[in-house]
Amino acid sequence: MVIDINLSNPEAIHHPAGQGPIPQPSLNRMSQYHHYLMELQDQGIDRVSCSRIGADLNLVPVQVRKDLQYTGIIGKPKTGYVVAELILAIESFLGWNNVNEAFLVGAGNLGTALLGHERFTKFGLQIVAAFDSDPSKIGQWVHGKAVLPLDKLADLAQRMSIHLGIITTPAEAAQTVADEMIRGGIQAIWNFAPARLKVPTHVIVHSEDLYSSLASLSWKLAQRFHVPIQQEGGTPDGVDANCG
Amino acid sequence: MVIDINLSNPEAIHHPAGQGPIPQPSLNRMSQYHHYLMELQDQGIDRVSCSRIGADLNLVPVQVRKDLQYTGIIGKPKTGYVVAELILAIESFLGWNNVNEAFLVGAGNLGTALLGHERFTKFGLQIVAAFDSDPSKIGQWVHGKAVLPLDKLADLAQRMSIHLGIITTPAEAAQTVADEMIRGGIQAIWNFAPARLKVPTHVIVHSEDLYSSLASLSWKLAQRFHVPIQQEGGTPDGVDANCG
DNA sequence: ATAGATTCGATCTATGGTTATCGATATAAA
DNA sequence: TTTATATCGATAACCATAGATCGAATCTAT
Known part of the structure; x- marks a missing residue:
């Protein structure tokens, strides 16, 4: 996990395409999309929709779409995005095309x-x-x-x-x-x-x-073993969340 | 940074003291508090207030107070918390006292x-x-x-x-x-x-x-170098946030 | 060519986490 | 003893992020 020390105020985070500030969580998901898209490309798949991405990555399609919009990519209704384009868009967005x-x-x-x-x-x-x-x-x-x-x-x-x-x-x-x-x-x-x-x-x-990661991890383990009472909608398994 | 795969729904995360669910970010900050408190203890300081912690850790006092409340610790007005107690409270809360x-x-x-x-x-x-x-x-x-x-x-x-x-x-x-x-x-x-x-x-x-960390990092670097236009309240330095 | 299905993009709403406020309480000083 | 100040704990307001909805666009199949 990451803690950024000089925080002060989480201020606006702006990006080139001018689509307004990008939420840190969206930024964090970018590499996940990238990795996933590389896999698709290896499999010879050249188009993909947000629904598909969401299904495979356990994210709701709307969130995927929003995240991807930050890269400036534009997709086509019914078809979705061109995988190769999308990869490039993410790489360029993240600055991964520069050394x-x-x-x-x-x-x-x-x-x-x-x-x-x-x-x-x-x-x-x-x-x-x-x-x-x-x-x-x-x-x-x-x-x-x-x-x-x-x-x-x-x-x-x-x-x-x-x-x-x-x-x-x-x-x-x-x-x-x-x-x-x-x-x-x-x-x-x-x-x-x-x-x-x-x-x-x-x-x-x-x-x-x-240690921060270890903290969440051990807390969750402790929860599981020392708190047998678990009485609500969510299963005891539901103790997870992203950004642990 | 951390991505937790089996997310489904970020559901309620409950903790023993019954104070309701704890936000993941609070959980992540716990180790930071712990580390800081150990330092205080080394310096022979035995009491500390949220304001003090906040000042040293760049957090607003009220957030510190709320985070610490999840551990079940209770402080005294005007004095704050007993450092040793607080450390124990965090350790026990995180399950760090068990192997x-x-x-x-x-x-x-x-x-x-x-x-x-x-x-x-x-x-x-x-x-x-x-x-x-x-x-x-x-x-x-x-x-x-x-x-x-x-x-x-x-x-x-x-x-x-x-x-x-x-x-x-x-x-x-x-x-x-x-x-x-x-x-x-x-x-x-x-x-x-x-x-x-x-x-x-x-x-x-x-x-x-x-890679997720690297993504934020290189994005921020790219921002800094390729977007000379920075025209608002926040300084160009303000591009940081926690949980990168 | 038309109807139906699917997905994008935009807008709106809901949720969760952060921050501000307020009364109560403990310490310190007058 | 009284008064002033700092801090806690709780409640409430606020803001950021996530999620839902809706119209428009594009493709497929009839």
Whole structure:
């Protein structure tokens, strides 16, 4: 799950097509649609309707339609959308057709996992180098990326115009790393360390907060086992919701 | 970010204290409060008010108060809450005072990272064994946990009454693994593989969906760089929101 | 060519979550 | 002891998101 630290006010979120602000939940569903459409394409299906998408993704058709409208795609009555077009629309909407070069800090297991995830390139994410402060890791190559000393980050980020930083260090190091990134002019941080980052308001922070997920998960498990009383319309199974 | 697959209807989510259903966002904020309160405790602070929490966490006090009420804690006017009590209240509310034993499948980098994360035990999560289908990994020990063959999972889960499964395999394997887990009577799945899992409705699924996060992140970055026009109350920085 | 079925796009309504308000209560200061 | 202030808990207003409805458009089948 994600907690974005510098919230202040959830303000209007506008998008290019000028269709007004897009709700965060809609934005979150985009990748789901994208993934699903890629599957359709693999199966040789070239047209799809909102009803179909909704049925397969457990969403009500109207919601799908609304979400897709944000991408600027237009569909035809009775036929629906052209799958290929729709994929492109989503990719362009999300900026996945442009490359985002990124620096990753923290060449541990998690960092290594991300470095090895070639599929990111399909979504415009290109991790170009890794950094660490552990001398034993510096100079190594991980999945074809050099591990450089952390103190080179700011300068390199600036010279290479890197806008995105990924933090996969332990919690203690996270703030220091974030500060370095900001010093290097990095605009957005994808943070996997379980720490609240203090950043200037112009910096975008997305934190993957495992504990938050774990919290919902264990709460729901606890519910199931310690609250045998379940007496209403919804089945005991209905304890789920999206965005857990 | 998290997408929970078997949604159907986001139905009422009830909790023990009987204060009515708890909103998912509130649930997600719980771990944040918990983390913050632990910090306070480390600093020797023993009382705290909602205003204080809100100021430090960028939340409006009234929201904090409401969230905390779900845990059943009661505070005193003018003083606020006793930190130690509050921590206990949250832990008990989330079920973090009970142990959840879990099996993890997929002893790759990500799996290894999770297996090595001792801090999980503080939150009631105890990963008791790892599984894999790669013969070269079977029989190894990772961070003190044995890596067993996948086909032993269902039987062991049943005999040991394991309720929680963690999937850290590649996407292709995820569904097979989930099926095995369900065969073993597992109730909840924490899925890190980028795949939609098909599960019976009684099984809780929490998927950490990296692509969804990446989608928001790259959208926001794209917004920043490709839409120089930003003409309203909110600053261009205000593009953030929680739950990205 | 026409009738029927299906789906899109737009508008409207309902739900759920967030934020504001108000009285009550506890502490601190006068 | 009294008064002022801060905070809690509850209720109510508000806003964002989700869902329902309806007309218009397009395709298929007769």
